[in-house]
Amino acid sequence: MRFSGFGYLIKEGIKSIWSNRMMSLASIGVLISCLLLTGTAELLTMTVSYNLESVGGTNVTRVFLEQEVTDLEAVHISDELSRMENVSATAVVTKDEAIKDYQETVGEDIFAQLMGEGNPLPNAIDVTMTDLALYDSTISAILAVDGVESARDTRAIAQKLTDLSELVSTVSLWIVIALVLISVFIISNSIRMTMYSRRFEISIMKSVGATNTFVRIPFVIEGMTIGLISGAISSVVLYFLYDTLTTAITKIMPINLIPYSQVGGFMTLVFIGAGMLIGALGSVVSIGRYLRKEGNELLGW
Amino acid sequence: MIEFRNVSKVYATGTHALNKASLTIDKGEFVFIVGSSGAGKSTFLKLIMREEVPTSGSIIVNGMQLDKMKRRHVPKLRRTMGIVFQDFRLIDKMTVYDNVAFAMRAIGVRPRAIKKRVPYILELVGLENKADRYPSELSGGEQQRVGLARALVNNPQMIIADEPTGNIDPEMSYEILELLSEINKRGTTILIVTHELDLVHSFGGRVITIDKGVVVSDTLDIQS
Numbered sequence: 001m002r003f004s005g006f007g008y009l010i011k012e013g014i015k016s017i018w019s020n021r022m023m024s025l026a027s028i029g030v031l032i033s034c035l036l037l038t039g040t041a042e043l044l045t046m047t048v049s050y051n052l053e054s055v056g057g058t059n060v061t062r063v064f065l066e067q068e069v070t071d072l073e074a075v076h077i078s079d080e081l082s083r084m085e086n087v088s089a090t091a092v093v094t095k096d097e098a099i100k101d102y103q104e105t106v107g108e109d110i111f112a113q114l115m116g117e118g119n120p121l122p123n124a125i126d127v128t129m130t131d132l133a134l135y136d137s138t139i140s141a142i143l144a145v146d147g148v149e150s151a152r153d154t155r156a157i158a159q160k161l162t163d164l165s166e167l168v169s170t171v172s173l174w175i176v177i178a179l180v181l182i183s184v185f186i187i188s189n190s191i192r193m194t195m196y197s198r199r200f201e202i203s204i205m206k207s208v209g210a211t212n213t214f215v216r217i218p219f220v221i222e223g224m225t226i227g228l229i230s231g232a233i234s235s236v237v238l239y240f241l242y243d244t245l246t247t248a249i250t251k252i253m254p255i256n257l258i259p260y261s262q263v264g265g266f267m268t269l270v271f272i273g274a275g276m277l278i279g280a281l282g283s284v285v286s287i288g289r290y291l292r293k294e295g296n297e298l299l300g301w
Numbered sequence: 302m303i304e305f306r307n308v309s310k311v312y313a314t315g316t317h318a319l320n321k322a323s324l325t326i327d328k329g330e331f332v333f334i335v336g337s338s339g340a341g342k343s344t345f346l347k348l349i350m351r352e353e354v355p356t357s358g359s360i361i362v363n364g365m366q367l368d369k370m371k372r373r374h375v376p377k378l379r380r381t382m383g384i385v386f387q388d389f390r391l392i393d394k395m396t397v398y399d400n401v402a403f404a405m406r407a408i409g410v411r412p413r414a415i416k417k418r419v420p421y422i423l424e425l426v427g428l429e430n431k432a433d434r435y436p437s438e439l440s441g442g443e444q445q446r447v448g449l450a451r452a453l454v455n456n457p458q459m460i461i462a463d464e465p466t467g468n469i470d471p472e473m474s475y476e477i478l479e480l481l482s483e484i485n486k487r488g489t490t491i492l493i494v495t496h497e498l499d500l501v502h503s504f505g506g507r508v509i510t511i512d513k514g515v516v517v518s519d520t521l522d523i524q525s
């Protein structure tokens with residue numbers, strides 16, 4: 001096929017989106033919903049794994065000391081812990097430091113009043129382990145030390161987040177598959193409408209010796225343009241939706257959020273790419289079926 | 302050039318449309334295929350255009366063996382022939398010019414070549430002044446001339462006309478045949494399928510008669 005007729009075919013494809021606008025609009029609507037749902041699921045997965053990195057990515061376990069333990073005693077205990085097997089480093093976190101941390105994360109000034117004597121928090125030690133597989137035995141050894149009250153099991157949180165992440169991944173995978181199938185179906189139906197309205201032209205094209213590829217191009221262009229439009233609109237909607245969505249989520253769960261600037265470009269690319277791919281697929285499915293059957297008849301229709 | 306050797310066609314419904322038909326049409330000939338409806342004329346055309354495949358026998362059209370032809374080679378065959386339909390098959394929403402240009406665009410001809418070729422062909426069929434009209438604004442005879450222009454525009458070796466005068470009045474019919482004869486004189490093979498025997502006899506030429514799927518006569522009408 002020569003490139004020369006390409007401009008004409010592209011024009012034909014885009015023209016039919018307009019002449020078939022109700023169906024095109026329906027396709028675009030469905031595709032946008034699919035892309036947005038898929039995108040939200042993907043963002044959720046990304047957020048969970050992002051948080052997983054900050055929680056489970058380090059081998060640090062915070063060990064809380066008994067209330068009576070003073071700062072100096074804490075240093076001694078820290079020294080003792082650092083000599084234990086499987087412990088690579090320790091760091092004392094004094095009760096005042098802990099308050100400061102809270103204050104910084106939450107941003108409320110009332111914590112400032114709790115500094116010094118009135119501080120309800122215990123002193124703590126951050127213990128870094130060499131091998132997390134030995135977590136249980138190391139923790140029981142640590143808990144046996146005088147002055148140690150308890151340990152925060154970050155493994156449990158990490159485990160919960162991993163489970164959640166896997167659940168979200170599995171569920172969103174199925175949602176994505178279902179939505180892609182629905183989108184392909186809707187688009188292929190929309191394209192089929194165009195095709196039936198143009199079957200007369202197709203039969204003339206075939207009678208003068210147009211190849212199937214050539215007949216197919218305008219429809220593929222139509223599908224891909226629908227995909228492109230849907231992808232672009234979805235990206236814009238997501239941009240505005242992300243803020244609302246994340247504000248709502250942080251109210252329920254205090255988790256770290258990925259800034260939009262970090263994911264926005266990627267999501268836009270994915271939306272447009274996926275939209276165009278689904279559009280092309282939808283049109284190939286319908287036109288392929290047509291060309292194999294009715295599209296081959298010149299005289300007999 | 303068309304060569305049918307012992308060609309039979311049996312449809313899935315059990316209809317025997319052609320029965321060991323053999324015939325040869327040489328390059329540059331002007332031929333009428335006649336026969337009553339259901340005689341096998343349509344099947345004959347469908348086989349030439351490779352819309353159907355023969356049940357047995359061999360078919361060679363413009364140097365290509367159709368009974369063994371792969372589907373992806375069919376466009377190559379169709380580009381060697383121009384087809385004129387009984388019902389004109391013009392696209393209503395396109396002008397005369399665009400209807401003719403459409404046949405060139407459909408096979409990827411360069412826009413510059415289209416701009417040069419279409420006016421030339423429209424002049425050939427006497428429609429140079431109606432390029433901007435729509436099919437609905439034309440008479441039956443004029444519409445068929447657009448159909449003819451479209452069949453001619455890609456410079457085929459052969460024109461196949463399926464009942465080209467079936468939908469136009471007798472006077473115009475004769476004009477269309479005259480035009481086809483003119484084209485034939487420039488070296489294009491012309492194959493006309495019709496059941497209008499009067500027109501055939503008044504015009505003359507080689508007449509192949511098909512009846513019940515068999516070639517029953519092949520004569521040269523001396524009036525030509």
